[in-house]
Amino acid sequence: MLRCIPVLVTMCVLATSALAYGQETTREATGKELAVSGVLMLPRGDWIHPSLSIAGGGGFRALFPVASRVSAGIDAQMLFYEEGRRDNEQIILVHGLLRTHLGTTSRRAYVEALGGFKGFSVDSGNPGTYSYGAGAGMQIPIDTPPPFGPGEEEFIEIGVRYLKGGGVRLTPDRVARNTHSVMLYLGWGFRRRSAR
Numbered sequence: 001m002l003r004c005i006p007v008l009v010t011m012c013v014l015a016t017s018a019l020a021y022g023q024e025t026t027r028e029a030t031g032k033e034l035a036v037s038g039v040l041m042l043p044r045g046d047w048i049h050p051s052l053s054i055a056g057g058g059g060f061r062a063l064f065p066v067a068s069r070v071s072a073g074i075d076a077q078m079l080f081y082e083e084g085r086r087d088n089e090q091i092i093l094v095h096g097l098l099r100t101h102l103g104t105t106s107r108r109a110y111v112e113a114l115g116g117f118k119g120f121s122v123d124s125g126n127p128g129t130y131s132y133g134a135g136a137g138m139q140i141p142i143d144t145p146p147p148f149g150p151g152e153e154e155f156i157e158i159g160v161r162y163l164k165g166g167g168v169r170l171t172p173d174r175v176a177r178n179t180h181s182v183m184l185y186l187g188w189g190f191r192r193r194s195a196r
Contacts, residue, residue: 033063035157035189039077041091044162045180049170055081055091061189069101075114090121093131093163108139114161118179120168129168129179135161137185152190159185
């Protein structure tokens with residue numbers, strides 16, 4: 001199943017290309033931005049276990065401009081997974097986010113750094129563990145009327161992150177020394193255009 005994920009991501013990119021603007025240059029700086037996304041999490045490192053399924057869920061992000069192509073904000077997700085016979089376990093992730101947009105075309109590539117924490121419902125006595133990492137992705141503007149007025153721009157976003165995390169108890173008899181993971185995102189959002 002893991003081999004199918006890069007294919008699915010590529011298909012999403014190709015499918016959205018027909019809705020997107022071309023590669024014209026833009027003279028607008030990064031503006032305020034809100035987005036929601038679906039998320040898949042693939043355990044890595046000591047977290048990998050035959051009884052642990054891929055986690056899935058969703059989240060939101062809010063970004064605010066701090067420089068011409070740099071934004072900062074908050075990112076949060078709730079994910080659900082099964083391990084062994086335990087059902088409906090949850091993971092909550094909350095990160096501070098710093099993102100840099102690359103290039104000057106309407107399709108905006110970006111790189112980002114994150115730092116925060118993750119909490120697990122299976123270990124209610126533990127408030128959580130640290131989480132940090134980096135990611136990259138692409139925002140593809142959708143060629144539709146602006147959703148909230150002429151100063152707004154709607155987009156689809158595809159991204160990937162690698163997050164390192166501290167240890168946590170996953171079941172009454174298993175403790176993972178780390179909770180590293182690869183995160184795949186497919187989302188929708190809008191941003192306010194901000195003239196340079």
